[in-house]
Amino acid sequence: MTEPLAPGAVIGMLGGGQLGRMLSMAAARLGFRCHIFEPGAAPPAGQVAEAVTTAGYDDLDALRRFAEVVDVITYEFENIPTAALDVLEALRPIHPGRRALAVSQDRLTEKEFLRGLGLQTAPFAPVDDAAGLEAALAAIGTPAILKTRRLGYDGKGQTRLTAPGDAAEALAAMAGAPAILEGFVEFSHEVSVIAARGQDGAVACFDPGENVHRDGILATTTVPARLSHAQRTDAVLLAGRILNALDYVGVMGVELFVTRGGLIVNEIAPRVHNSGHWTQTGCVIDQFEQHIRAVAGWPLGDGQRHADVVMENLIGSDMDRVPELAAARDVALHLYGKAETRAGRKMGHANRIMRPG
Amino acid sequence: MTEPLAPGAVIGMLGGGQLGRMLSMAAARLGFRCHIFEPGAAPPAGQVAEAVTTAGYDDLDALRRFAEVVDVITYEFENIPTAALDVLEALRPIHPGRRALAVSQDRLTEKEFLRGLGLQTAPFAPVDDAAGLEAALAAIGTPAILKTRRLGYDGKGQTRLTAPGDAAEALAAMAGAPAILEGFVEFSHEVSVIAARGQDGAVACFDPGENVHRDGILATTTVPARLSHAQRTDAVLLAGRILNALDYVGVMGVELFVTRGGLIVNEIAPRVHNSGHWTQTGCVIDQFEQHIRAVAGWPLGDGQRHADVVMENLIGSDMDRVPELAAARDVALHLYGKAETRAGRKMGHANRIMRPG
Numbered sequence: 001m002t003e004p005l006a007p008g009a010v011i012g013m014l015g016g017g018q019l020g021r022m023l024s025m026a027a028a029r030l031g032f033r034c035h036i037f038e039p040g041a042a043p044p045a046g047q048v049a050e051a052v053t054t055a056g057y058d059d060l061d062a063l064r065r066f067a068e069v070v071d072v073i074t075y076e077f078e079n080i081p082t083a084a085l086d087v088l089e090a091l092r093p094i095h096p097g098r099r100a101l102a103v104s105q106d107r108l109t110e111k112e113f114l115r116g117l118g119l120q121t122a123p124f125a126p127v128d129d130a131a132g133l134e135a136a137l138a139a140i141g142t143p144a145i146l147k148t149r150r151l152g153y154d155g156k157g158q159t160r161l162t163a164p165g166d167a168a169e170a171l172a173a174m175a176g177a178p179a180i181l182e183g184f185v186e187f188s189h190e191v192s193v194i195a196a197r198g199q200d201g202a203v204a205c206f207d208p209g210e211n212v213h214r215d216g217i218l219a220t221t222t223v224p225a226r227l228s229h230a231q232r233t234d235a236v237l238l239a240g241r242i243l244n245a246l247d248y249v250g251v252m253g254v255e256l257f258v259t260r261g262g263l264i265v266n267e268i269a270p271r272v273h274n275s276g277h278w279t280q281t282g283c284v285i286d287q288f289e290q291h292i293r294a295v296a297g298w299p300l301g302d303g304q305r306h307a308d309v310v311m312e313n314l315i316g317s318d319m320d321r322v323p324e325l326a327a328a329r330d331v332a333l334h335l336y337g338k339a340e341t342r343a344g345r346k347m348g349h350a351n352r353i354m355r356p357g
Numbered sequence: 358m359t360e361p362l363a364p365g366a367v368i369g370m371l372g373g374g375q376l377g378r379m380l381s382m383a384a385a386r387l388g389f390r391c392h393i394f395e396p397g398a399a400p401p402a403g404q405v406a407e408a409v410t411t412a413g414y415d416d417l418d419a420l421r422r423f424a425e426v427v428d429v430i431t432y433e434f435e436n437i438p439t440a441a442l443d444v445l446e447a448l449r450p451i452h453p454g455r456r457a458l459a460v461s462q463d464r465l466t467e468k469e470f471l472r473g474l475g476l477q478t479a480p481f482a483p484v485d486d487a488a489g490l491e492a493a494l495a496a497i498g499t500p501a502i503l504k505t506r507r508l509g510y511d512g513k514g515q516t517r518l519t520a521p522g523d524a525a526e527a528l529a530a531m532a533g534a535p536a537i538l539e540g541f542v543e544f545s546h547e548v549s550v551i552a553a554r555g556q557d558g559a560v561a562c563f564d565p566g567e568n569v570h571r572d573g574i575l576a577t578t579t580v581p582a583r584l585s586h587a588q589r590t591d592a593v594l595l596a597g598r599i600l601n602a603l604d605y606v607g608v609m610g611v612e613l614f615v616t617r618g619g620l621i622v623n624e625i626a627p628r629v630h631n632s633g634h635w636t637q638t639g640c641v642i643d644q645f646e647q648h649i650r651a652v653a654g655w656p657l658g659d660g661q662r663h664a665d666v667v668m669e670n671l672i673g674s675d676m677d678r679v680p681e682l683a684a685a686r687d688v689a690l691h692l693y694g695k696a697e698t699r700a701g702r703k704m705g706h707a708n709r710i711m712r713p714g
Contacts, residue, residue: 030683301686353641
């Protein structure tokens with residue numbers, strides 16, 4: 001463990017979307033300055049960061065110059081190319097580290113890692129070609145989902161198979177990319193645990209939130225989630241097991257299916273997570289500050305919740321509801337500064353405080 | 358009243374200190390972009406704003422260019438020169454408006470304005486010269502404080518007179534500036550009301566906080582303050598009277614002395630106020646967002662408090678306590694990103710949540 005980063009230090013952030021934006025503001029609260037690295041022009045995080053480098057993740061010179069002017073590097077998304085990581089890691093510490101990225105960048109590696117820890121996952125099988133898909137379907141059955149192993153999010157790169165006859169079309173949709181077939185799990189609801197691990201190995205968890213998706217995108221997260229005491233304990237224990245196994249530093253989102261047979265890990269994200277946005281309104285130290293604290297080698301907040309909260313994503317035309325939400329006395333609005341409203345695009349979120357205290 | 362400002366609009370901010378910094382972050386939460394105008398290099402607010410103009414308030418061309426690229430103008434301090442206001446006001450709306458600035462830039466005008474509303478103030482008299490000071494001392498007695506009418510804050514530009522014999526020295530300290538002699542008030546404690554008024558004339562008040570000063574600088578603010586129900590009502594009523602009389606738009610800090618004879622107005626500040634920092638931890642919508650909402654023509658938050666909070670300023674070497682404060686589970690830290698720690702300089706604050714709910 002290195003010395004805690006002193007206020008005034010510069011945190012380098014890969015990715016300039018809304019997560020990077022809220023991380024930048026959390027970093028500023030602790031007196032840190034932020035430098036955003038982002039390929040796209042006018043990133044939302046750039047509006048609240050001290051510096052922005054606009055360059056692609058394949059621009060190794062730009063990455064090198066970026067690393068040289070920051071004190072530590074973190075990221076808001078997990079799909080950072082390996083060559084970029086090689087350049088950055090040679091110059092500055094990156095948190096969370098390579099192992100967490102390797103695991104979460106590949107759905108197959110992730111599932112195998114989770115199974116290796118003794119945790120439950122949906123049934124899965126690798127699919128590299130038609131023969132592999134046939135074998136996978138024989139083992140798992142339908143309905144099932146064929147997903148690219150890498151680079152999928154919010155329902156992209158996924159095809160649902162309702163019968164074995166869908167195989168050819170589904171495989172064609174993968175465009176030759178290595179894939180994984182996942183079976184369906186009968187679950188009553190989905191929850192997620194936002195967990196953090198500090199450089200000293202301390203683990204802190206926020207209360208699990210209950211997630212509702214619409215069109216493959218998170219719509220709402222509600223705390224407290226419907227869970228028994230034993231399920232809450234299990235959720236914390238399994239999150240701790242994952243973080244410790246990865247020697248993880250930072251915040252992780254762990255999505256869980258609640259089933260009669262226990263909690264099943266859906267997926268993990270090595271970063272702050274949409275389902276943790278409620279912590280901005282429900283906790284003294286939110287997930288964004290928690291992540292910055294971990295990355296900076298500071299002590300973690302303990303995750304205590306002081307209110308019930310419903311977080312609602314504002315997607316596309318939900319922006320029309322901003323005047324109404326702004327007038328509600330129990331709603332904290334968070335808008336992301338995106339210039340263009342598009343269908344399916346996350347434009348902001350609203351945290352409704354349900355029962356203070 | 359104009360149309361509410363749409364997310365994406367640019368808020369121009371005069372002053373780039375910690376208040377401007379926290380206002381910038383609040384504006385960003387609502388999807389606004391911020392442009393800071395500040396004479397000093399590397400302002401704390403610049404770290405979290407989209408744009409910074411570095412120029413003096415006497416640089417009328419720079420002010421004009423600044424005004425032309427923003428949608429509305431506000432400020433973090435009240436001592437904006439008249440010529441600067443003339444240039445800005447001709448181009449864009451400024452909130453709070455000229456009348457509030459005229460009143461609060463001059464201690465004598467302010468006291469006369471408050472008295473005109475039927476509110477209690479400390480005894481006062483204008484002092485322009487030795488004869489004036491003699492007359493003022495005859496009326497008010499000692500101890501008393503001689504203050505410049507303009508441009509004082511945090512105890513600067515003030516001299517205490519313990520006996521009439523101090524008159525010559527005190528007057529010399531004013532260096533010829535118009536002054537005001539203020540008598541002392543016997544008070545049990547000081548409280549402040551952070552009040553807001555929207556463009557629609559709606560008024561909202563946060564719960565009064567109780568202030569403790571050290572060396573003339575605010576040390577702590579505690580909510581709830583020690584006040585009777587009637588005193589709380591009085592505090593809200595008098596704040597409303599002040600805001601309405603000024604046709605005010607924005608947040609104002611109203612400092613009050615609690616005395617046996619009722620509440621006495623110490624001073625008003627036409628901006629967010631140090632004694633309102635606790636709202637970041639105790640309210641869904643804090644004073645910074647409240648101010649931005651008013652300036653942008655949005656509905657105000659209602660000011661409801663959901664926790665007891667003690668706000669402590671971190672001044673100068675208090676920064677040595679950051680590691681300890683960072684490790685406390687009930688403390689939200691806010692550091693201002695100032696490069697240099699100096700004695701008497703506000704470096705940050707810590708909001709300790711005492712009793713959630």
